[in-house]
């Protein structure tokens with residue numbers, strides 16, 4: 001994934017070029033001259049206050065909303081004018097209120113698009129089971145249920161499975177975890193990230209919640225109140241270098257502490273650890289946030305970091321942890337995940 005791509009353009013999955021939308025009868029643009037590039041395999045999160053144009057932007061990508069101006073490119077192709085139905089087969093869409101058909105079973109909801117695409121019954125049944133398993137729902141248990149017989153979080157997963165049914169390279173997700181309690185939401189976010197590790201889709205994800213944006217996004221576009229993008233950057237750099245007062249207030253207090261949660265111990269250059277048996281140990285899957293929390297709780301300033309498999313343990317000292325965060329805040333590369341996409345943010 002870190003191989004350089006010969007033509008930068010080929011790597012760009014979605015490009016919005018000076019896209020605007022003015023709804024009929026309105027005196028102002030809902031979205032104004034917006035530019036946005038999304039790389040292949042990247043999760044881009046659109047975040048901003050209510051009414052700032054996030055859903056409108058998302059729906060212009062699959063042309064559920066027709067742009068008033070500007071151009072849309074998908075995988076290098078100008079799709080501004082192409083047949084919208086054909087376009088939508090290449091784009092999965094999870095809408096703001098899940099939108100499962102209440103009179104259809106879970107299985108039929110998920111199999112809807114393959115059926116429209118003319119796949120045969122056996123093929124569809126296999127695909128439905130595969131997708132339900134993928135989103136963590138046992139097919140035998142859930143296939144024949146109706147949406148009202150599921151919890152909110154389970155309905156969200158069915159919505160995600162349905163959007164994945166045609167195996168589109170691009171997924172648009174509008175507040176898919178919006179109506180879910182914080183604990184379940186956190187679990188769904190973790191599942192979403194591990195699912196994305198396996199499927200590697202290009203995803204545009206809308207949320208109100210800056211915490212969710214920081215956790216999920218490879219890059220975040222923060223919409224300002226005037227329906228333009230106030231900052232488009234990695235979570236690290238938005239936390240460390242907010243572009244203006246609006247972004248600063250939107251990100252809120254505690255930015256430095258929150259950025260600790262983006263750094264995983266496995267990605268830090270750390271020295272070997274002697275006398276492991278004398279020290280508290282932490283897994284290298286933990287974040288710098290977890291590590292500093294563990295140090296404070298135990299009243300120590302050093303931890304042994306257990307490596308994966310046979311890898312020898314390494315040593316994390318408090319001062320090194322502080323320096324690692326500083327480096328990340330000034331650096332350009334996202335260090336949050338080992339599999340992070342390569343390439344420079346603008």
Ligand SMILES: Nc1ncnc2c1ncn2[C@@H]1O[C@H](COP(=O)(O)OP(=O)(O)OP(=O)(O)O)[C@@H](O)[C@H]1O
Nearest residue numbers: 023024026030049050051052053054055056057208
């Ligand atoms: N069909 C429509 N006709 C007229 N105005 C609309 C229409 N849909 C949306 N708008 C307006 O366009 C602006 C952007 O709406 P949009 O739904 O894109 O916001 P949003 O950022 O998704 O908000 P939320 O966070 O509340 O979902 C709003 O001012 C809204 O009132």
Ligand SMILES: [Mg+2]
Nearest residue numbers: 054055056096
């Ligand atoms: Mg919306």
